[in-house]
Amino acid sequence: MRLTVDNIRVSLGGRLVVNGVSLSIEPGRVVGLLGPNGAGKSTLMRALAGQVAASGTMTLGPHDLTGAFCSQVESPDVRINAEKQRDRPVQRFYETLHRSRIGPAERARLIAYLPQARAIGWRLKVRDLVALGRLPWRSFGSRASAEDHAVVDRAMALMDVTALADRIATELSGGEQARVLAARAVAQHTPLLIADEPASGLDPAHQITMMQALRRLAGDGRTVLVSLHDLTLAARWCDEIVMLKEGTLAAAGTPETVLTDERLAEIYGVRAHRARDAKGLILAPVDLIGASDQP
Amino acid sequence: MRPALLNTGLAVLALGLFVLSLLVGPADLRFDESILGLFAAAQYHGEGAGIIMREIRLPRALLGLGIGISLGLSGAVLQGFLRNPLAEPGIIGVSATAALGAVAVFYSGLAGSSLYALPAGALIGALTAVLILLAIAARQGSTLTLILAGVALSSLAGALTSLVLNLSPNPFAAYEIIFWLLGSLKDRSMEHVALALPLMALGWLLIALSARAIDALSLGEEAAASLGIHMGRARFLIVAGVALSVGAATAVAGTIGFIGLVVPHLIRPLTDRLPSSLLLPAALGGAALLLAADSAARLVLPAGELNVGVLTALIGAPFFLWLVMRVRREML
Numbered sequence: 241m242r243l244t245v246d247n248i249r250v251s252l253g254g255r256l257v258v259n260g261v262s263l264s265i266e267p268g269r270v271v272g273l274l275g276p277n278g279a280g281k282s283t284l285m286r287a288l289a290g291q292v293a294a295s296g297t298m299t300l301g302p303h304d305l306t307g308a309f310c311s312q313v314e315s316p317d318v319r320i321n322a323e324k325q326r327d328r329p330v331q332r333f334y335e336t337l338h339r340s341r342i343g344p345a346e347r348a349r350l351i352a353y354l355p356q357a358r359a360i361g362w363r364l365k366v367r368d369l370v371a372l373g374r375l376p377w378r379s380f381g382s383r384a385s386a387e388d389h390a391v392v393d394r395a396m397a398l399m400d401v402t403a404l405a406d407r408i409a410t411e412l413s414g415g416e417q418a419r420v421l422a423a424r425a426v427a428q429h430t431p432l433l434i435a436d437e438p439a440s441g442l443d444p445a446h447q448i449t450m451m452q453a454l455r456r457l458a459g460d461g462r463t464v465l466v467s468l469h470d471l472t473l474a475a476r477w478c479d480e481i482v483m484l485k486e487g488t489l490a491a492a493g494t495p496e497t498v499l500t501d502e503r504l505a506e507i508y509g510v511r512a513h514r515a516r517d518a519k520g521l522i523l524a525p526v527d528l529i530g531a532s533d534q535p
Numbered sequence: 536m537r538p539a540l541l542n543t544g545l546a547v548l549a550l551g552l553f554v555l556s557l558l559v560g561p562a563d564l565r566f567d568e569s570i571l572g573l574f575a576a577a578q579y580h581g582e583g584a585g586i587i588m589r590e591i592r593l594p595r596a597l598l599g600l601g602i603g604i605s606l607g608l609s610g611a612v613l614q615g616f617l618r619n620p621l622a623e624p625g626i627i628g629v630s631a632t633a634a635l636g637a638v639a640v641f642y643s644g645l646a647g648s649s650l651y652a653l654p655a656g657a658l659i660g661a662l663t664a665v666l667i668l669l670a671i672a673a674r675q676g677s678t679l680t681l682i683l684a685g686v687a688l689s690s691l692a693g694a695l696t697s698l699v700l701n702l703s704p705n706p707f708a709a710y711e712i713i714f715w716l717l718g719s720l721k722d723r724s725m726e727h728v729a730l731a732l733p734l735m736a737l738g739w740l741l742i743a744l745s746a747r748a749i750d751a752l753s754l755g756e757e758a759a760a761s762l763g764i765h766m767g768r769a770r771f772l773i774v775a776g777v778a779l780s781v782g783a784a785t786a787v788a789g790t791i792g793f794i795g796l797v798v799p800h801l802i803r804p805l806t807d808r809l810p811s812s813l814l815l816p817a818a819l820g821g822a823a824l825l826l827a828a829d830s831a832a833r834l835v836l837p838a839g840e841l842n843v844g845v846l847t848a849l850i851g852a853p854f855f856l857w858l859v860m861r862v863r864r865e866m867l
Binding site for chain 2: 290372373375380381421428
């Protein structure tokens with residue numbers, strides 16, 4: 241499903257962290273969300289996943305997800321929106337009538353969100369943890385169906401954690417936990433997957449496993465929005481790059497067009513070595529711009 | 536262990552201890568006398584065994600069952616919800632405020648006016664705590680806020696209880712208050728059962744409805760919300776459910792500690808550790824433990840009778856310490 245996002249704004253603590261970002265993403269694409277620390281990547285993702293209150297509109301295929309912006313994990317900044325809405329009661333009422341309101345349960349069947357923080361509360365078996373991704377699809381009190389088991393198995397295979405299925409998740413290494421948690425989000429089987437730095441802390445082989453897995457999900461027609469710090473991974477594996485700077489959209493397009501020398505200098509202050517092979521761009525940051533001592 | 540096997544085993548254990556609770560007491564009834572007293576209507580009605588069984592031991596055993604279920608279930612749901620193995624029903628301040636409500640009734644001298652005055656005071660106390668907690672949770676809805684508010688509420692209620700004791704004009708009233716605070720199932724009637732059981736059952740229902748939410752919360756609040764869990768609704772179900780069941784329990788039996796803390800720890804290693812899988816076994820285990828403790832309290836000091844709250848604390852605290860030492864980080 242096509243994801244369209246228009247003029248998203250999020251304020252945290254009275255500061256506009258995301259300031260009017262608009263995006264349009266075709267289905268079957270892996271889109272990398274890039275930008276320096278504090279550029280608003282995580283906040284934008286949390287807003288799209290309905291985790292923080294935001295203003296703006298958002299549609300996914302035929303679904304109007306704007307209603308999903310009603311925040312779930314409440315923050316003091318809900319107040320700011322509430323105040324705005326109080327100023328325009330008639331318009332607010334009109335919007336309420338004409339908006340297909342999507343509840344948390346329905347949203348969970350459309351958007352899977354993998355938070356950056358890797359939290360595992362109890363000594364759960366890997367398989368049981370991944371199966372939590374099926375919760376939005378199961379009615380209250382029902383047992384997991386054969387389809388649930390099949391989806392969980394596929395998700396574990398995709399993230400290369402099948403061999404860990406009967407291990408205790410809290411006893412795994414950090415990289416293994418990251419893949420197990422990613423498998424949970426995959427098992428949610430949504431048209432849109434939002435993953436916040438899923439590749440950080442993974443060894444090179446599993447970074448590639450992770451990016452290949454995301455590519456395969458996109459190959460099934462799903463949309464993947466993934467934030468990354470690793471420019472090499474982003475250039476290699478993403479169809480499109482969305483670059484944020486100080487809460488606004490700095491650039492969007494293919495890796496070749498977005499990750500230019502000038503833009504890397506402007507946004508990250510780094511110089512990168514670039515090469516090409518049959519599969520495309522190879523980008524390796526090598527130096528700070530204006531650094532006095534050369535290696 | 537297979538869930539069906541675990542639940543059946545615990546149910547049989549709880550039922551057995553329920554029967555044991557019916558058979559134990561200072562009145563030296565034989566087994567057949569007890570059973571006849573309980574069931575045979577006509578010829579035993581009005582006789583000693585019938586009165587003892589129906590009006591003393593049956594309500595006591597029923598309350599032991601219901602309160603045990605409430606404490607075990609509340610402990611299990613709170614540990615799952617707060618993702619904290621140290622959480623227990625007392626942590627959200629409901630026990631302390633319920634006790635304060637009861638103590639206020641003692642102090643005002645209304646306790647003698649009606650059988651219902653004391654439990655009503657405790658329920659009002661518990662309800663006040665719930666309203667305060669929900670108001671705080673609605674305004675600033677994080678789990679940490681809820682814990683801190685509960686701790687603050689507990690301290691305040693404890694301080695006010697001390698104040699009442701301090702101001703109590705009559706040393707006998709103070710003595711009665713302390714005795715009540717220790718927690719006991721002694722001398723409770725079917726009226727107490729009729730008052731507490733429906734409220735506790737409603738609380739159990741609300742807690743059961745939060746099963747999905749606590750499972751999803753294993754992955755943190757953000758992941759749980761992304762799994763379609765409505766956090767505000769889950770908070771309401773759990774706070775209201777725990778307050779109703781534990782508030783009603785405290786209203787009729789005083790404060791009984793450690794069961795809500797220890798039982799989930801004992802049971803958890805026997806489950807797949809999903810918080811929802813722990814609910815039913817923890818409820819049954821809580822019932823079994825309280826019934827066992829209450830029977831033991833009658834047997835240890837046949838003349839004086841130990842308060843069951845004292846017994847659970849005496850056994851529970853060192854046991855918990857041992858548990859922590861033994862399993863250390865595995866207790867999660």
